[in-house]
Amino acid sequence: MKLSTKGKYGVRALFEIARQYGQGPLSIKEISERQKISLSYLEQILHRLGKAGIIESVRGPHGGYVLARRPAEVTIGDVVRALEGPIALSHCLEPGFGSECYQADDCVARMVWTKVGEKIEEALDSISFEHLLQQYHGKDRELVPGKKRAVAGKGAC
Amino acid sequence: MKLSTKGKYGVRALFEIARQYGQGPLSIKEISERQKISLSYLEQILHRLGKAGIIESVRGPHGGYVLARRPAEVTIGDVVRALEGPIALSHCLEPGFGSECYQADDCVARMVWTKVGEKIEEALDSISFEHLLQQYHGKDRELVPGKKRAVAGKGAC
DNA sequence: TAATACTTGACAAAATTAGTCAGGTTTGTT
DNA sequence: AACAAACCTGACTAATTTTGTCAAGTATTA
Ligand code: FES
Ligand code: FES
Helix, strand or coil: CCHHHHHHHHHHHHHHHCCCCCCCECCHHHHHHHHHHCHHHCCCCCCCHHHHEEEEEEECHHHEEECCCCHHHHHHHHHHHHCCCCCCCCHHHHHHHHCCCCHHCHHHHHHHHHHHHHHHHHHHHHEEEHHHHHHHHHHHHHHCCCCCCCCCCCCCC | CCCCCCHHHHHHHHHHHCCCCCCCEEEEEHHHHHHHCCHHHHHHHHHHHHCCCCCEECCCCEEEEHHHHHHHHCCCHHHHHHHCCCCCCCCCCHHHHHCCCCCCCHHHHHHHHHHHHHHHHHHHHHHHHHHHHHHHHHCCCCCCCCCCCCCCCCCCC
């Protein structure tokens, strides 16, 4: 039960874009540097978020990415669904699959994974980027000399 | 966000053991046949469940596995934790890791994945095998001639 | 004492994930 | 018009994890 890096990087990248909300586009290069995510990999991630309608791209010089909606209207769930596919704990609970599963009406486990999946969605959808921004601004952020910022190792959030 | 087969097979195997509760041990071979899970693979799974104190093994002829507690006291969460490790969406949220993460106090994502993780645990722990048994017995289980029973393909629950 | 059943650890095939790379195309600026 | 900044696309590969298999045990009881 781990999140893939796509989901984690996606949230961090989108957080940077959300932070910029109302102040023009943020370039992919800038995001890559601030969050220490490989530029090429980030392209894939942002592209998916674009296709999902969460962000919009502005081309040309001084272009970049912009949030497509207000931060309060973008949830962690939107990002996770866009990057990790639908929340279906088992393959046969995915949207199109239901009808194919010939033992659906005799499957004890179905109820279990369905219910847990619903709870996960609930939790993911209850957190918006507005919440993240509020939390971020609420914190003490003095620049102590030796203090490091977001360096994403393998295990980082 | 998928469950591994270990977790899914584990629940199905334990369901069979729970069904047998109070009627002596159920052999690994029997479970393997009823749920169509490879015997060798099942050994690994049951062994882990044993180490976690969820089941007990009875050796010798007519031996097998028995639930260590009443079905109502074994939850899906117990099984998932035993087979997939602690529910930590990100590596750095795992039990022993917290102190190592040097950016924990400056990590926006931490709150998100912690909260979602808690919700998942809540959902998993709210379902016991007693619930599964009740649901199972509540269903109409007539043996219609052509009807097939649990054949676990790759995508099955 | 033979048969049944659990125990352990090593190993390999398959699938997935994570990330790179090499080209594009679009668009604002000069 | 030309240039450069920035996004777009798809193919490709290395690393990791998952999913098992296999072999050689040890324990127990009919
Ligand atoms: S990276 Fe460790 S708390 Fe987020
Ligand atoms: S196997 Fe399809 S519903 Fe469970």
